[in-house]
Amino acid sequence: MNRNQHTMDELPTVESMHLVTSTDLNHHGTLYAGRMAEWVVEVGFLTSRAALRCSPDHLVCLRIHEMDFRRRVEKGASLRLRGEVVYVGRTSITIHVEAAPFQPDGSEVTATDALLTYVHITEGVATPHGLQAAPPQGERLRRWWERATAAHQAR
Secondary structure: OOOOOHHHHOOOEEEEOOOOOOOHHOOOOOHHHHHHHHHHHHHHHHHHHHHOOHHHHEEEEEEEEEEEEOOEOOOOEEEEEEEEEEOOOOOOOEEEEEEEEEOOOOOOOOOOEEEEEEEEOOOEEEEEOHHHHOOOOOOHHHHHHHHHHHHHHHO
């Protein structure tokens, strides 16, 4: 394989941590969905940049395909967000972001899952990014690849 050919399992992942503070809360006293969406989009963007090795002015978020809020997140939680590439198109890249409150014992339970697509652009026009990736081999990533593939075919 040349430097632009990979399996998705080989592509970089990005992790970010956020402390949930009172300014991040909704009227129920738990993490506001809009704040979670902001953090998810940010991690997706950073993951896309890492995989494509491009400057920020060459990427734009095209679509949030899905974002599921599975559990509430309380004030004071240390939220770990992890982004990984699950689909690579000619001009696009799709990222799965998982968010879970950090637990020192490793017993993290997913609070939010999201699937987002970013497009590589030049002067505001979608352009090929040159990255090629074979479908993932791991079962967990493969499930997300199948969901991303279905989302792209539904378009």
